[in-house]
Amino acid sequence: xxxxxxxxxxxxxxxxxxxxxxxxxxxxxxxxxxxxxxxxxxxxxxxxxxxxxxxxxxxxxxxxxxxxxxxxxxxxxxxxxxxxxxxxxxxxxxxxxxxxxxxxxxxxxxxxxxxxxxxxxxxxxxxxxxxxxxxxxxxxxxxxxxxxxxxxxxxxxxxxxxxxxxxxxxxxxxxxxxxxxxxxxxxxxxxxxxxxxxxxxxxxxxxxxxxxxxxxxxxxxxxxxxxxxxxxxxxxxxxx
Numbered sequence: 001x002x003x004x005x006x007x008x009x010x011x012x013x014x015x016x017x018x019x020x021x022x023x024x025x026x027x028x029x030x031x032x033x034x035x036x037x038x039x040x041x042x043x044x045x046x047x048x049x050x051x052x053x054x055x056x057x058x059x060x061x062x063x064x065x066x067x068x069x070x071x072x073x074x075x076x077x078x079x080x081x082x083x084x085x086x087x088x089x090x091x092x093x094x095x096x097x098x099x100x101x102x103x104x105x106x107x108x109x110x111x112x113x114x115x116x117x118x119x120x121x122x123x124x125x126x127x128x129x130x131x132x133x134x135x136x137x138x139x140x141x142x143x144x145x146x147x148x149x150x151x152x153x154x155x156x157x158x159x160x161x162x163x164x165x166x167x168x169x170x171x172x173x174x175x176x177x178x179x180x181x182x183x184x185x186x187x188x189x190x191x192x193x194x195x196x197x198x199x200x201x202x203x204x205x206x207x208x209x210x211x212x213x214x215x216x217x218x219x220x221x222x223x224x225x226x227x228x229x230x231x232x233x234x235x236x237x238x239x240x
Contacts, residue, residue, distance in 0.1 A: 003032060003105065004072035005042035006063040008082045021046065024078040031107035032076060040072055064093070067102040074103035080112065164215055164228050186212040190225055191232050200225045 007024035021044060032039040043066075045059035060083075066072040075097050077083045083104075084090035094112065097104050104112040162168055162177050165187040169178035189212055193203045204220035214220050 001037045001073045001103070002040050002071070003037050003074045003076040004063045004066040005029075005032070005039050005076045006044070006060055006083070007042060007078060008045045008057070008059065010047060024082065027078045027107040028076055031105070037074075037076070037105075039076065040066070060093070064096050064100075067097050068100045072102070074105060076105045076107065078107045080106050080109070163231055165232075182213075183215065186214075187228055187232055190229050194229050200229070203229075 005025075005028040007021055007028065009021055009024075025042060028042060029039060043059040043063040045057045063072075063075055067075055075083075080090065083093055083106075094104055094114075098114045103114075106112060162180075165180060165183045166177040167180040186207060189207060189210070190203055193206060194200075198206070200222035204222055204225045207214075207220045207225070214224055217224065
């Protein structure tokens with residue numbers, strides 16, 4: 001049987017289960033060879049949530065189209081949760097393949113059999129798998145959100161942009177803001193000149209003359225100096 005393979009990783013999935021694209025690729029090819037099927041090609045979506053519909057996943061859309069147009073006789077995925085991590089998306093995707101006369105296989109469990117009115121348990125068991133895949137996705141997302149919230153409460157920052165004078169350092173839970181030497185020199189100079197009574201406009205001119213650059217603009221403005229100065233003052237105040 002001619003099969004079209006499909007593999008997917010999201011940022012969350014890669015970190016939590018280690019089931020990366022290369023491992024999925026090996027699983028697909030090994031299963032197809034062991035079961036005597038021809039794998040015509042493998043489509044993929046990288047960094048895409050399994051909760052998204054097929055229309056929002058170029059790789060999955062291409063795989064489904066191959067089945068609908070008769071290029072492939074079936075769809076092969078490493079595991080059912082690679083197809084979808086939302087039950088509604090899972091069931092809709094399976095229905096598309098079955099409606100086109102195709103078959104669906106998972107390398108870890110074999111064929112995903114289409115619904116049979118005489119065997120309602122088959123559908124129920126498949127949907128239970130989908131429910132737990134969706135639950136797992138929601139738990140992972142919540143865990144990451146809770147981690148970011150807890151980190152923020154301690155004054156640390158794990159994602160997003162960093163204030164002038166700082167940059168991201170580390171990975172995962174260890175990621176936090178770290179001083180950026182070239183910008184810290186400008187922050188120190190701004191603080192020094194401000195304490196000496198210089199205006200924001202005068203400080204901006206001094207920074208430009210001394211070659212201390214802002215992060216994005218070509219030159220300093222009074223407003224950008226003011227923002228850095230106020231942030232430096234707030235961070236130097238003792239916390240209650």
